[in-house]
Amino acid sequence: MAMRDPRETLIGWLNDAYAMEQGLVQVLENHANDAKDMPEAYRKLTQHLEQTRMHAERVRECVERLGGSTSTMKTAMGTVSGFFQGRSTGASPDELVKNALADYASEHLEIASYRALIVAAQALGENHVVQVCEQILREEEEMASWLERQLPMIVQDYLGQGATVGAGMGTASGGSFSGTPGGNRF
Numbered sequence: 001m002a003m004r005d006p007r008e009t010l011i012g013w014l015n016d017a018y019a020m021e022q023g024l025v026q027v028l029e030n031h032a033n034d035a036k037d038m039p040e041a042y043r044k045l046t047q048h049l050e051q052t053r054m055h056a057e058r059v060r061e062c063v064e065r066l067g068g069s070t071s072t073m074k075t076a077m078g079t080v081s082g083f084f085q086g087r088s089t090g091a092s093p094d095e096l097v098k099n100a101l102a103d104y105a106s107e108h109l110e111i112a113s114y115r116a117l118i119v120a121a122q123a124l125g126e127n128h129v130v131q132v133c134e135q136i137l138r139e140e141e142e143m144a145s146w147l148e149r150q151l152p153m154i155v156q157d158y159l160g161q162g163a164t165v166g167a168g169m170g171t172a173s174g175g176s177f178s179g180t181p182g183g184n185r186f
């Protein structure tokens with residue numbers, strides 16, 4: 001099995017990363033929109049959306065510096081992001097949980113991709129690519145860690161809305177919004 005020219009391989013992998021970032025721009029736009037009633041999550045998702053746009057630009061610049069082109073868009077990663085996006089477009093009640101799972105998974109795909117790119121770029125002495133990928137990697141790791149901290153709360157929030165009948169403030173069984181006589185009050 002013949003190996004491709006290492007430089008062509010690096011360009012190909014950078015193109016994969018470019019396509020991945022482009023796909024995730026669309027996913028994050030949807031997920032930020034889904035979270036617009038949650039100010040902190042909305043702010044964080046919007047911030048990462050801007051970072052993701054910049055990641056795509058910086059990766060594209062790396063490809064061009066190496067003499068490659070991003071004009072022929074790869075579709076492999078588009079399939080991955082299509083899956084994530086597809087999980088979020090329905091109006092399912094646990095949408096925010098599913099969005100968080102998809103975002104957490106995609107951050108880890110990005111982390112793995114940039115770690116691999118750093119090794120490849122180091123092997124080829126492409127220090128500019130190493131630096132760019134290290135900067136992007138830090139932002140992906142920061143987002144992954146934020147998502148990891150949010151996940152328990154997002155799940156608990158969801159269960160709190162739908163599953164805790166009669167617990168705590170009693171909004172489901174005896175609340176004033178339902179209009180039913182508050183029979184269980186004491």
Ligand SMILES: [Fe+2]
Pocket residue numbers: 021051052055110136140
């Ligand atoms: Fe990214």
